[in-house]
Amino acid sequence: MPLKLAAILLTITLLTGFRQPDPSEEITIILELKDTTAAEFRQHISSRLPRLEVVAEYETIFNGIAVKGTPQELEKIARLGEVANQFPEQTYKTQETQLSSRGVELTTDTLRPDTTFTGEGVKVGVIDTGVDHTHPDLQLNYKGGFDLIDFDDDPMETMEDGATLHGTHVAGVIAANGDMKGVAPDAEIYAYRALGPGGMGSSVQVIAAIEEAVEDGMDVINLSLGNDVNGPDWPTTKAVDRAIELGTTVIVAAGNAGPDTWTIGSPATSPNAITVGASALPAEHPVLTIKGEDKKLGVQLLQGSKPWDLTRKYPLTEMADRRLSGKIVLVPRGGTSFAEKAKAAYVKGAEAVLIVNTADEPLQGSIDGLKLPIPVAAVTKSEGDWLIEKGIAADQWLETEQTKADHTIAPFSSRGPVTSNWNVKPDVLAPGVNVISTVPGGYQALQGTSMAAPHIAGVAALLKEAHPDWSPADIKTSIMSSADLLEGKEETLPPTEQGAGYVNPEAALDPELWINPGALNFGKVDEDFFRKKIQVTVENQGNVSQTVRMKQPSKQTGLAWTVPASFSVAPGEEKQVLIEVQMTKSFVKDGVHEGYIEVESGGEEYNLPFLFMMDISDYEKVSGFELYKDWETKADLTYRFNLSEAADHLSVDLYRAGTMFHQGNLLELEDLEEGMNEGEIELEMSDDFKGAYIAVVTVEIEEETFSYSFQIQFQ
Structure with missing residues (x-):
């Protein structure tokens, strides 16, 4: 064997x-x-x-x-x-997806709470592709670091072959302090370049970077990187756990392998790190329609384009048409740059431009620097063919409608749970779609759990300034206990998608109640008659006594829960209670079982994730x-x-x-x-x-x- x-x-x-x-x-x-x-x-x-x-x-x-x-x-x-x-x-890589301009671009203003705390005096280590410390929004807060690729004291982004921008974007979300403001605009940024050209690096550099950051006394470390190994026993995961033991709060991006389950990768599998998934905030998105047709096309703006804010119907035409004035123009990809194509159409009077890709896949492009007063977007080849057939050939005009998108998990965000220990992951969600932040030479919108993680790193910096005596476990508990659950179209999103929910920075800064652990991981059920108890600590962080009530999950054949009766907790007091699950295996279906135990105290509702797994999933x-x-x-x-x-x-x-x-x-x-x-x-x-x-x-x-x-x- x-x-x-x-x-x-x-x-x-x-x-x-x-x-x-x-x-x-x-x-x-x-x-x-x-x-x-x-x-x-x-x-x-x-x-x-x-x-x-x-x-x-x-x-x-x-x-x-x-x-x-x-x-x-x-x-x-x-x-x-x-x-x-x-x-x-x-091999480790950054956890951002393609450049994105679809919908509304977001900044860290969406998460920065109404507080006097700014992260002042808190050291945040950004283990990434380096940081452009000459950027005017980062110069004030950049304090140093180390380059694990070139082995020197200048962890600058790769600027030539394989140029990178990822670490600068991450640093800006955390602590930009100029025209743009990060979540914690006065936090001290230290860069550790562990990912080289193309945003790739090895476990050797990542572990060395964690070591350097801990020895330099970082209060918070952000790791917007990962691989595809869903297991808790890889060296980088062990390194993250050890850094936390030594007093550093570690934030890790969940990964971009969603929407499938079981896609969390190391080191996001660390049980003690704060693993962050990406959410898409509510926004209005333009879609294109033609009268009499059910099909609707989402607008994929090119980077640098003005918003697609057309309010009238417009006729469609192709670039070969001599009369473009007052029309939306379809322009085939190829030959010249997107900027040149868009400018040529604008000069001839076009109201908007749609670049038609040569393949049936999204086209990501840019017209940065052109500053045209008309919108420029892209469509796939089949979408372009449909517009020609149903619009131009049928002499039908194109109309723009605005559709509302709910606040939900981003489709690309990796899901849990973790294999082997069957833990709930991610722990929490933060904004990760169309996040605009600093990059070498300016600003740019990116999306990915790489963009969500630094939001939480910024929140952790605020908490550390406000509560210098809090440990990494305290910071994680406060963030998870105060999170708000997101609802799906039909029901609440499950723990393996959102963990404890969407981060609530103001509630985390001034909590009323802490619940620890932040999730109940009952593991895999192998016995015919299974019974397990988990001790939960409830701590009153407020100034008045609280009565805590826990509600049993919905009844299910073969499954029984035991939760404590209501109990009181005085200010500053903590109490240990037991939550137990019992089941008869033959009555409970195979697969992952997850949900939330509702906790009510002082008129506030808290939700405690739980998970257990029956046999093969x-x-x-x-x-x-x-x-x-x-x-x-x-x-x-x-x-x-x-x-x-x-x-x-x-x-x-x-x-x-x-x-x-x-x-x-x-x-x-x-x-x-x-x-x-x-x-x-x-x-x-x-x-x-x-x-x-x-x-x-x-x-x-x-x-x-x-x-x-x-x-x-x-x-």
Whole structure:
């Protein structure tokens, strides 16, 4: 039976073989150490293995070391007795989606509370792509940091090849202090550049950045980054948990893999971090209609365009028409820039411009700097064809209607729960759609949980200024206890979408009641007759006595709740009460069960999320699957993957990407344990095995079969 992190040697032959790893290629690995410090271990290996390069040492938030070398050299170090675990580098990326101009652009004014607190004296570390500290709205608050990519004291954004803007945008949401104001405009910003060109970085840099930030005394750290491994035991998650233990409040973006469930990725899986999902605030959105047609087209403005605020009907035409005056003009993509196309149409009298894409997908573009007095938007190819057929050919005019959008979760925001421990995530929601903030050279609207997380980092800075004695756990409790639930079209959004709800900064600053933990995680139900109690601490933060009442969730066959009778809590007093769930497994359906326990006190309503899971559900059983050139032994490949629960059997088949020609069975394993699994593969290899492949992983759990595909690239 393979154990977690145990190496299993297999001899397998693929139909076409593999290319032999280059013995001179250098690889970076992270070693978790036992019974020794990173500095001691570095001295120990410097004389024995002098050709190895120590990339980073971690002693504050992770007892380990990152080492770079050839597979043969790394093989020797991995076998030393001081090494507890070994991890390959993981890739992390920013958590913003495409540029967006659809609808109303938002600023941090939407969240900055009516308070005298501004975050003054609070240190906030932005672990990201760097920060443009020359931006006029950030110069005043920028205090320093470190560059983990170039290893210097100037964590500036990448300005040339692979130029970035993400970290500057995040910093502005937190603490811009100029023409634009952040949530905490007087907080001190420290930048730690862990993501380089293109917004990509590795776990080595992310862990090192967390270490630097903690050693520099950050009160708050913002991590608007992540990967797709839904599991709580990866090194970055451990580093986040350790930083919190040492007194730093850590905010993590939930990820942009929604709307599917089970899409939270590390380090947002950290149970102690504040994991933030993205919400879309209520707004009016323009849509385009044609009389007699049911179809409506949403307006996708190009970046830099004025709002689509047309109030009349207009005839449609194409750019080839000589008479464009007073019309909305369809312009095909290609040939010249969007700005040149829009200007040419405007000069001829167009009232608005619609750029028609060459494919059936949203077109993201910009006319920044042009400042035209007419709106410029984009449509897909099929939408353009529809406008030509139903508008131009049928001689029908185009009308603009305004539709109202509710305050709800953004479709892209990752959902929980977390595998293995079955915890509720995210913890809270904040604005993440069309958020305008600072970027090098100006301002820009972006969307993503990357934009939601810094809103909460700013709120955390306000709370730390107002209550300097509050711990990271106190700050998280106050934010979650005071959050407001969002309603869906038919019912309240579930905890795995919104956690405790949408952040309420004013209530978090001056709370009346704290409820801890912020969510009841009952775990997975395996027994036929299940019973579990969770102790809940209720603390009166107000100035008057409060009577607290808890309401049982709706009755369900086979399921019984026990909640405490009403009780009183004096000012400053805390009481521990028990909430219990009992169930008969055969009467309760499979899947995730979640909801809220309603709590009422002093005329205010609080909502405590809960979750338990019955048997098999729709979460991914396998995540983080990878094949890489082995550095620990002379085996040709090493595999690694995360299992959300124990499995009876797992197999891996390899297919050529594109043709899906079956290359053969790569791996067969029996009786696997939950968590991280890794092992080695020896193969008969040839030089022609290069290119893109699809690894299909099939896992059997209690006589049910699940399959997942992962992209693999061999150079």
